[in-house]
Amino acid sequence: MADRVPETRSDWALRRLRTAILTGEFAPGTRLRAEELAERWQVSPTPLREAFQRLGGARLVEVSPQRGVRVAEFTLDDAADLYALRLRLEPPALRQSLRRSDDAHRAEIAAAHARLEAAHSLEDGAEAHLAFHAALLARCPSAWTQRVIALLAEHAQRYVLLGAQRFRSGRGPAAEHAALRDAALAGDVDGAVATLEEHLRGTLASVRAALAAAPRAEEPSLERATRKVRPA
Template identity: 45%
Template structure:
């Protein structure tokens, strides 16, 4: 599940996949704000594609909770609120340590190489880099850590929850926490499963605390 820090600049196999990834990126990084009306024709003109794959992407992202579709009102970027954010983080705290432990018990040389690449890409992100670059490196790091989880449904749910909380973070807090990520990567590379599980739990608590701090305000108009 690891992806490069250029995601989704490198088009996936199909145009529909590329549109899906591009729209997801725009929502998760806050380029398309919560509540924004989604016009398939307008986005199609901007991105040089037809409107059909965009309408299909609206439906798929609605299933992931990122888009809301209402009769007579069309599609909008799903709203954000603190109560939902707290629920997402609670679920991450329940599932992600278990998924990480499962993943690390399947670790092999190839997996450890992927972790090294992921932390190197994340640490290479600078202040001059785009939001998309930082987001992609952060997303890739967390997905790489869980990528060997044997419970694929748990892994799918972790990915959805990560996207939802990182969407909140994109509007309010620094998503990198480089020191915590480095310590977590080192525990993984040393094969210390207990320490890695402890550190991911600490990291998630730190992130949720920051999201609920006075500086972690929601965008204007959101509750």
């Protein structure tokens, strides 16, 4: 077995900051200061500044000479655009993936769902949620399609947490994930695709409701507590 490559300070800073954004630990609009985060996390400001630039390229943060670095805002237009693209790309990718599925792939899907069910923290839940959806699409023959969908899913993860359970209608995300797993393992391609479409549309509807219900808050700070919600 190959030795595991140790994580560099830059890699750690990128992973920690990305996780804080995806899990909602840092709310949209939060001003990010390298010196303040360096003191909090006991690291040098340099890898944090590098992480700002990399996450700016991924549009998870907004970097401005006037406003500094801030977590990207939530907007309904952005969410609608994300989910329109996901609905266009993911169902056909899932269909292609499941048509090429085999025992190894089905075992991968089952294991990914088990990890999602076992997640007990926001960080673990967010990563397991992304991994489960990626596992479903793992046999899609287009590597570029998988990469684009992974990027969209990562951005959508912040909105997933925003929707939370109280804004969901129908059977809910946990039941939809289980139905996706069951259809995939049974080779029910049409059923899996229909469930995925229901899942994505339901999440977008919950995000719309959450954004409509959210009052305009004061500018968030790094002292904001982590929200305790389950990934949808």
